[in-house]
Amino acid sequence: xxxxxxxxGGLVQAGxxxxxxxxxxxxxxxxxxxxxxxxxPGKEREFAAIISWDGGKTDxxxxxxxxxxxxxxxxxxxxxxxxxxxxxxxxxxxxxAGRYGTHSLYERDYTWWGQGTQVTxxx
Numbered sequence: 001x002x003x004x005x006x007x008x009g010g011l012v013q014a015g016x017x018x019x020x021x022x023x024x025x026x027x028x029x030x031x032x033x034x035x036x037x038x039x040x041p042g043k044e045r046e047f048a049a050i051i052s053w054d055g056g057k058t059d060x061x062x063x064x065x066x067x068x069x070x071x072x073x074x075x076x077x078x079x080x081x082x083x084x085x086x087x088x089x090x091x092x093x094x095x096x097a098g099r100y101g102t103h104s105l106y107e108r109d110y111t112w113w114g115q116g117t118q119v120t121x122x123x
Contacts, residue, residue, distance in 0.1 A: 002026040002112050004096045009117030012086055016121075020081040022096030022114060031098030034072060034079045037107055038092035039116075045095070047105045049081060057103065063089070086121045093118050 008020040022034070032053045039045040049070040051058050058070055069082040079096060094117050097110040104110070 002031070002098065004098060004112050004114035006094060006096050006114040006117040009094060009119045011120045011122065013122050014087055016086050017082070017084045018086065018119060020083065020094055020096075020117060020119070022079040022081075024077040024079075024098075031112065032100050033098065033103055034070075035097045035099075035105075035110065036070060036079075036081045037095045037097055038090075038119075039095070040089075040092040045107055047107070048094070050103065050105065051079065052103070059103075059105070083119070086119075088121045088123050091119060091121050 003025045005023050006020060008018060010018065012018055033050055035050040036048040037045050038048050047061055048064055049060050049068055051070045051072050055072050060068060067083065067085045071080045096114040098112040099110045
């Protein structure tokens with residue numbers, strides 16, 4: 001079984017930065033695609049970023065493009081989300097997710113999910 005555990009969330013001022021980590025535990029770390037989703041209070045969970053197994057393909061939601069960067073270190077079984085120029089609108093619980101198969105921005109297609117880590121951006 002593959003388990004995903006997010007860390008690195010916290011409270012940060014607007015304009016600041018945070019780096020989230022998603023550590024995979026289990027016998028192998030092989031999902032072809034890893035993504036970050038987020039859920040703001042009272043809102044639906046939404047896609048934020050995705051990365052292919054080799055890091056060659058990435059995509060971002062328009063709301064975070066140019067500010068967030070997803071990366072993957074398979075040797076360390078870890079996926080990262082570097083978040084810069086944070087805005088209060090980025091306040092949300094951030095979830096790490098993984099799947100086999102094709103590129104997908106839909107949460108229903110993902111097999112593994114972490115518990116989430118809270119990111120709060122103050123004005």
